[in-house]
Amino acid sequence: MTLNSTPNANRLHIALFGRRNSGKSSLINALTGQDTALVSNIPGTTTDPVSKAMELHGIGPCVFIDTPGFDDEGELGALRIARTLKAIERTDIALLLCEDGDCENEKQWISQLKEKNIPVILILNKADNRKDAAETANRIGESCGEQPLIVSAQTHSGMEAIRQAILEKLPADFGQQTITGNLVQEGDLVLLVMPQDSQAPKGRLILPQVQTLRELLDKQCLVMSCTTEKMAQTLQALAHPPKLIITDSQVFHTVYRQKPAESLLTSFSVLMAGYKGDIPYYIEGAAAxxxxxxxxxxxxxxxxxxxxxxxxxxxxxxxxxxxxxxxxxxxxxxxxxxxxxxxxxxxxxxxxxxxxxxxxxxxxxxxxxxxxxxxxxxxxxxxxxxxxxxxxxxxxx
Structure with a gap:
């Protein structure tokens, strides 16, 4: 897939947290080499979490999430902080910008992030304007238990160190999940049964169908597609039964009644559940x-x-x-x-x-x-x- 065709849901989500005017937006621009985020010296310029899909050299397609300062004030500030807290839920890696040795707020956010098993990279930005950057970094390290990276978004110094830290902090299984897992291998025949009803977007396929089809082609499988109405005719045209049949959940019963006994059956929704969620938990939940x-x-x-x-x-x-x-x-x-x-x-x-x-x-x-x-x-x-x-x-x- 090209950068622009990679769905946001399949990208590494990197969120930046910190106080107002700590340089989060500037850091995103420095990391991506583009004016991705709005930058201003006025505290509170970023009023809502803003997501931007970008390419990070050496890492690949990412989504950067620029969040409001967690020291925001007033009634609107509380609402913005609540939005920032929700951004944690979709964060794969957090960049936490520290300002000085007083890290009480930062320590609370580190705790919240680590409770969600989110890797945290501490950063001391604006090194070009700090005469005591090394000393401040040491104080932050003593307070937070982790030494921050000293960087400057203005001069672009330290950007490579951040990229290396992101690579080191990548979740072990990130990018390792596949949609079809070990259900098929090279040379297997797969039949996609896809109803084209009022829910099907005219002139195109829905995203799970596109992603599954692309993965099957990458795996060098033999792929055949048909609508529910043409399933019986399609099966008759095949030299042998398909190894796997993938369909929409809404026609499970219809497809199950027609499938060859030796063919495995699943749905796009079930495959996405395993790709994005926790299948054993879902099966246990279905009993409810x-x-x-x-x-x-x-x-x-x-x-x-x-x-x-x-x-x-x-x-x-x-x-x-x-x-x-x-x-x-x-x-x-x-x-x-x-x-x-x-x-x-x-x-x-x-x-x-x-x-x-x-x-x-x-x-x-x-x-x-x-x-x-x-x-x-x-x-x-x-x-x-x-x-x-x-x-x-x-x-x-």
Whole structure:
């Protein structure tokens, strides 16, 4: 993939935290070699977390997140700090800018970041304006337990040290996940069954389909595609049954009834669940569907913020399946995009989409939120397979 075609969800998310006017925006510009972020001497110039997709030399496609100062003041300042806290949920690596040896605020943020298992790189910026930079760095090191990198966004000194630190702090499994895992290998025949209904964008495929197809081609698999209506005809045209059939979760039952016995079956949503989330946790969470009653409350979470369609899977089809099993009085709340409740108390089950629009860190933070409250959580594809009684008959990475 080229830089511009790499989805943000597949990029390394690097967030910059620090006090107002500590040089976060200037540092992003220095690291990327472009005027990516708005820079001003006026404290509070960055009023909301701003994300920018860029290429970082030696690391690859990244998303830089420029956040407001965590020392912001007043009612609006509190709201901005709350937005900054939410940015933590999608952060893979944090650059924390320190100003002086008084690091009480910084230590609190270091603690919050490390609680989320986010690697932290301490930075002392504006070295060109500091006569006592080395001494200040030592005081920060003593206070925070880690020596900061001494850099200057103005002169671009220390940028290579930051890049090297990012490489060293990269999560061990970052970029190692694959969508199809070990389900297929070179030479395997894979059939993609893709309904083209009102949900399918005219003239193009949805992102999970595109990403899965690209990975299968990279793996040198033999790929055949068809709509649900043409599945039987497609199977007849093949010399032998496909090793794997991948379809949309909404037609699981239809495809399962037609598939050859020797062919494995999964869905794009299930594959994305393994790619972005925690499949064993989702499977465990699906069992909670059988414990729901008409007094239960379910949260359905979508990553996309598209306008609802007449046969939308998250807003229409999945609620219909749930109410058919549990009863019409089942309470179902639906959220989209980043509108995910900070407190999941009161919910008996959370059902999340495949999250192709989110990075893995963000999805795992949502899973942790549910797990910490002992609330079952599952995924569209896993839930639909369970509701169709075929969860034990599908495969996942």
């Amino acid at each position: 569907i059988d414990r729901l009653t008409t007094q239960s409350r379910v949260l359905i979470a979508e990553a996309c913020t598209h306008a609802p369609l007449s046969e939308d899977i998250g807003r229409v089809k999945l609620p219909r399946l749930l109410r058919k099993k549990i009863g019409e009085d089942l309470q179902i709340d639906i959220v989209a995009g980043t509108d995910f409740p900070a407190d999941l108390g009161g919910y008996d089950l959370v059902i999340h989409c495949g999250a192709c629009m989110f990075n893995r860190k963000y999805v795992l933070s949502r899973i942790d939120s549910a797990r910490n409250r002992h609330i079952p959580m599952t995924n569209y594809g896993v839930a639909i397979a369970h509701l169709n009684g075929i969860l034990d008959k599908i495969v996942y990475p």
